[in-house]
Amino acid sequence: MNLESYIGQKNGPYLSWDSVNLPMIRQWCEVMGEKNPAYQEEQAAREAGYEAITAPPLMMQVWGMAGYLGARPEGSATGPSFTMIAELEQAGYTGVVAVNCEQEYLLPLYLGDRIHYETECQSVAGPKQTALGEAMFVTELSKYYNQRKEQVGTLLFRLMFYRPGGSA
Amino acid sequence: MNTVALTALRVGQDLPVEVIAISTRMVVGTAIATRDFQDVHHDSKAACDAGVPDVFMNILTTNALVGRYVTDWAGPHARICKIDVKLGAPNFPGDSMTLAGSVQSIDTDSGRVVVAVVGNNQLGSHVIGSVTLVLPTPAAHP
Numbered sequence: 001m002n003l004e005s006y007i008g009q010k011n012g013p014y015l016s017w018d019s020v021n022l023p024m025i026r027q028w029c030e031v032m033g034e035k036n037p038a039y040q041e042e043q044a045a046r047e048a049g050y051e052a053i054t055a056p057p058l059m060m061q062v063w064g065m066a067g068y069l070g071a072r073p074e075g076s077a078t079g080p081s082f083t084m085i086a087e088l089e090q091a092g093y094t095g096v097v098a099v100n101c102e103q104e105y106l107l108p109l110y111l112g113d114r115i116h117y118e119t120e121c122q123s124v125a126g127p128k129q130t131a132l133g134e135a136m137f138v139t140e141l142s143k144y145y146n147q148r149k150e151q152v153g154t155l156l157f158r159l160m161f162y163r164p165g166g167s168a
Numbered sequence: 169m170n171t172v173a174l175t176a177l178r179v180g181q182d183l184p185v186e187v188i189a190i191s192t193r194m195v196v197g198t199a200i201a202t203r204d205f206q207d208v209h210h211d212s213k214a215a216c217d218a219g220v221p222d223v224f225m226n227i228l229t230t231n232a233l234v235g236r237y238v239t240d241w242a243g244p245h246a247r248i249c250k251i252d253v254k255l256g257a258p259n260f261p262g263d264s265m266t267l268a269g270s271v272q273s274i275d276t277d278s279g280r281v282v283v284a285v286v287g288n289n290q291l292g293s294h295v296i297g298s299v300t301l302v303l304p305t306p307a308a309h310p
Contacts, residue, residue, distance in 0.1 A: 024201075026219060027201050028202070030201075031194070031198050031201045032198065032201070032229070032232045032236055033236060034232075034236050035169070035240075036239065036244045037169075037244065038244055048244055049199070049245070049246050055250075056232075056235075057229055057235070057247070057248050058235040058236070058248070058251070059232075061228055062201075062202050062203050062228065063201065065203035066203075067203050067205065068205050068207075070205070073249075077178045081308045091250075094218070095205075095218045095219060096209075097171050097228035097253050097255070097258075098226075098255060099254065100252075100253070100254050100255070101227055101231055101251075101252070101253050102250075102251075102252040103231070103250065103251050103252075104249065104250050105247075105248060105250070106249075122283070132219055132220070132257070133219060141277045150201065162219075164218050164219035165218065165219060
């Protein structure tokens with residue numbers, strides 16, 4: 001199948017359900033074993049050079065996740081950013097795994113910040129034979145912004161869409 | 169908690185190895201904490217239908233663990249500015265992941281340090297990653 005027409009397609013904005021908040025930070029740190037006090041204590045954050053309690057940079061992608069209902073707050077673009085999902089599923093590529101992720105963090109995130117992101121489809125590849133089955137690869141670049149429209153980071157995501165059933 | 173001194177680092181220096189046990193509880197708990205409700209991370213039947221033996225760790229968690237592994241070593245005043253991961257064999261419950269890192273490059277002017285990380289499980293390579301940190305420079309912290 002030919003997914004070339006998706007290359008360069010831009011989508012967004014995708015708004016966050018929750019502003020950067022301490023309960024989610026605490027719960028994430030709890031399961032990840034993250035003990036850096038700058039993420040939970042004001043004094044420790046200032047000592048580390050932050051203005052105030054800061055969110056773990058590795059949570060950047062978490063704020064923008066669609067969540068349990070797979071939906072987005074009003075004001076967001078509708079549908080998944082990977083708009084080729086429907087076409088891929090129709091063609092039998094019903095399995096999805098993430099294979100690469102490259103992130104850059106440009107600005108710290110503080111409690112109360114509201115994050116949104118915008119995407120651009122960078123490249124497509126395949127079909128290729130993999131251990132999980134015949135697969136197509138789609139790479140998307142997301143740019144994350146705060147409520148002041150300052151870019152806080154980038155996230156390059158490559159997903160592998162495959163036909164379950166192995167390489168037979 | 170101390171932060172490593174930039175001037176004390178050496179290229180090729182190894183980070184202490186960390187072993188993380190993978191359980192269903194952990195796979196599901198970390199998926200939810202990362203707001204990832206993709207069925208292959210909590211529903212074993214869905215995972216089976218997708219051609220894998222069980223639920224498996226999501227990439228947001230792999231990312232988080234690689235980052236945390238490096239900053240545990242670097243200390244609380246180190247800031248991650250870049251993290252790249254490439255996933256291989258999934259982390260399934262019952263397995264464990266061994267994380268090992270080494271310092272790849274050091275820039276004493278900017279304070280940028282690149283650490284290469286590999287995470288292996290019993291199936292092989294789970295993750296190959298690279299974390300770029302910014303450490304306080306001697307000029308900033310005499």
